[in-house]
Amino acid sequence: MMSFCPNTWASSPPACCCSRKHKTAPPQIRNRNTHWELAQDSSTPNPQSKHTLGVGTSGTEVSLASSSSAFFTSAEDALDDVDCSYNTPLVTCFVKNDTEEVRAVCGYIKRLCRKLRLAGREVAQTHFRIVFVPHITTLSEKFLMEEGVLPLENVSVTSVPLDMIPLDEDVISLEMDSTLRDVELNGVSMDVVTTVARSIMKLQDVSKVIPRLQGLGELGEAVIAKVLGMRLEEFGYEVEEDEERDDVEGALEKKDKEEIEGMLILDRRVDLVSPMLTPLTYEGLLDEVLGIDCGFIQVDTNIIDPPSSHDHDDTPSTSSEPPPPPENVVLYLPLNDIDTLYSEVRDQHVETFGSFLQGQAKALKESHSAFTNKEKKKDLNEIHKFVKQIPIFTQNLRSLTTHIHLAELVKQTTEESSFRQRWQTERSMLESEQCYDMLEDSIACQEPPYQLLRLLCLQSLTSGGIKSAKFDSLRREVVQTYGYEYLFVLNNLEKAKLFRRKDTSWMDTASTFTNLRKQLALINAEVNTADPDDVSYVSSGYAPLTARLVQTATQGWTGKDEALRELPGRLIDVTQREIPEDFATSLKRSVIGPGLAPLSALATINDKKKPVLVVYFVGGVTLMEIAALRFLSKRPTFPFSIVCITTNIINGGTLLKSLS
Incomplete structure (x- = not known):
């Protein structure tokens, strides 16, 4: 991920740059589902202001000078749209060690230098600072050298050691x-x-x-x-x-x-x-269905707050309340231990988290009914205590409503016949069965390509490889069905030893995974998912x-x-x-x-x-x-x-x- 944030070095620019402050509010770029959205400021930019430029993914906000709104499909397109008609003494780029993103920054720097020369301005007056997070790698440094960017006098490279990011109280990610x-x-x-x-x-x-x-x-x-x-x-x-x-x-x-x-x-x-298996916990299934990125999910408002019958009433409303939000608005919901309900339900099995949420809803309703019961008189202390609990009650109700709707979405996925069939296929492969016919049927039915590749890799990993004749046949069918670009994907999977040809021998021997499965008791078909006593409950066995x-x-x-x-x-x-x-x-x-x-x-x-x-x-x-x-x-x-x-x-x- 590459991101450009408000310049944190505004007070101490390089020696070749002068220090100036923003006089206009910086416009924003936001990424939604790999599209680059450029939200620009209508005000006239200060020709002597300093700007920080960037490209971000998964909702990362970046500052960028511009004046209209558009969508982009790549980092290069977003960078090309930058208005460079005025002097920009310092451009700071925050970038992670990704070849595509480093290439985008290199291309932008060279194009901007070319534009400045055509405009008759000195390139040395604009300094480019490339900041790698958490540090620059050998591959990125080599790429900058090959692109001819690193030797430039007006380009400097530094690092910000932002590496250990806490996603939860017991999970830290780089x-x-x-x-x-x-x-x-x-x-x-x-x-x-x-x-x-x-x-x-x-x-x-x-x-x-x-x-x-x-x-x-x-x-x-x-x-x-x-x-x-x-x-x-x-x-x-x-x-x-x-x-x-x-x-x-x-x-x-x-x-x-x-x-x-x-x-x-x-x-x-x-x-x-x-990693190739389908998880059966609430959090794991949310990741499979919606995708969890840095502890957040993107979800449509119609899922969290589905339209009810009164929303379609043709009777005009005389209420002064603001109109409901437009349809298909994407919300970003945090998933971590700050939400106490989520911390309790996230690791529960698919067969139990539905009833757990129902029990929570019943308990919340009973606690509210106990106070609102008109037959029982309340003294001032009880009323005061209840009023203090209203914010907590509202927060718990909102969290419960959200997770009930998310659980319904997950349930819809798990109750599909294709989901159950995929789980059965995975279990058969774990028990060292050959499921080539199932793989060929999945290709013929044009299953989503990466779901198919997961099964293909799982078959290879659990069997110690795929028989030579089937290996060539499956490769050919994947390329013919999904396109020639998947030939390169298969080659990379083969290099990573995820998908490989089985070594030919005069007699079949047990695979590495088969031996590990027996020695470490990886299969426990008798596990109780409602009251588990073994870690195997996370995938039902x-x-x-x-x-x-x-x-x-x-x-x-x-x-x-x-x-x-x-x-x-x-x-x-x-x-x-x-x-x-x-x-x-x-x-x-x-x-x-x-x-x-x-x-x-x-x-x-x-x-x-x-x-x-x-x-x-x-x-x-x-x-x-x-x-x-x-x-x-x-x-x-x-x-x-x-x-x-x-x-x-x-x-x-x-x-x-x-x-x-």
Whole structure:
């Protein structure tokens, strides 16, 4: 996402620029569903004002000088419409590390310089500041060099370390939308590793050194190595004497335990199956149906406040109330723990959240009726107490009404035959069945392309690949049905190992997923979704592999050697000390394998508050997995309170689109 916000450096411009203040209100650009809307100010711009320019997605507001309203389909179109007929001493561009967005900024800078030359003005009088959030990556820097923008004297590049964004009280996101693409397709995994390691260092600045780090997968190992290297570089010296290390270890034993007891870093590629599945929790289904972006959903007012019969009454109204809002108005609704009702219902199963909301409505009605009952007299204290509760009652009623309408929308989707058939197909694939006929039927029926690709990848992941003859046949049918552009999508999925040809051998062997499913008990068909006792309730019988790995990490890896061998990469377990060590030294002290001590060995018995375990997903986490981790945290027998940090929130569709 690329965004331009009001200039925060207005008081300290570069040396080549003069400081001037806005004299007119800046117009706005807003993005709605990938369309660029330019809302412009009718007032005449000050020819000596400083402007901040930008392009935003998902409702991000940006400041831009202009004078009419239009829609744009790309960042380039929005930037081209900027009025540059007056002097603009400083243009500040906020941009994330996305190739398309960096290209748009480069194109804009070069076009504006060309316009200034044609107008007979000096280009050096306009300074361009490109601000990368959270920092510039190697790929972006290389792209700026190739485009010929970075060497320009009137162009400067800086960064704003805005990375860890709290989406909820137990969820923090870096909002990096292209992590797997950068790792698998662009080959810049170290940029991702560096960003994640910096966020962990920032976390340790707040909560002190995290004593225990475990990592699974190549990215998990690389992040731990980078964190240890950063600590070593930050302290500026190496520990060389064994006695000094022993002294520090003794000092640490005397200190109180840290706020965060341990961190488990998971490479998304360890479990690519879970994102391809359809979640069955309220929050997960909202994400599937409406799409949750940074904790917000876009929803039409007709869904939240459906028109009733009296709205169509032809009798003219004599009321002085303002007219109702126009139809098809899009609202942005926050979904987080500030809404207490949502925090209670978000992780409930599709079969239970409807009755839960009905119970809440009944309780709210009874509480209101109890006070408005005319047969019971009220004293002044009761009246005063009720009046104080009116704002809370109104807020709860509004929240309840909203979620009832959203639940009805979700129910309509889940009751469709296509939804139930897709869930049955997913379950069959999880149990290692071959569903090629179902895939071919879905292609023939022209199912939405990314829903089909999710099933295609799920079949490949659970079966260890697709048989050679079927692989070529399915590729051909997808391209012929959906268009040649999906040939490139399939190639990228193949590079990311989501869709691949099965290795030919003289005998069929069990796939990696089949072995993991048996060893970690991923299928629990007997789970009670109304009163669950296992994380598998989030999908009516399948426990996300990542949730099982978290459970295993807290219990110890003893007896899980075969499961560890099936996972990509290796398990890393290091203990951080007050005086930092390099990665090699830390590995020498760690014990990898069946003798690994569980993370819960660090947890102390505390009836008031559990110690905190951070689970860091490098490559994204699904809302289904977050629901499973919250379920574990609430269990009295689970020794930790889990905080989830992730590069971004994903589902199967967004993951595949990021690789397209």
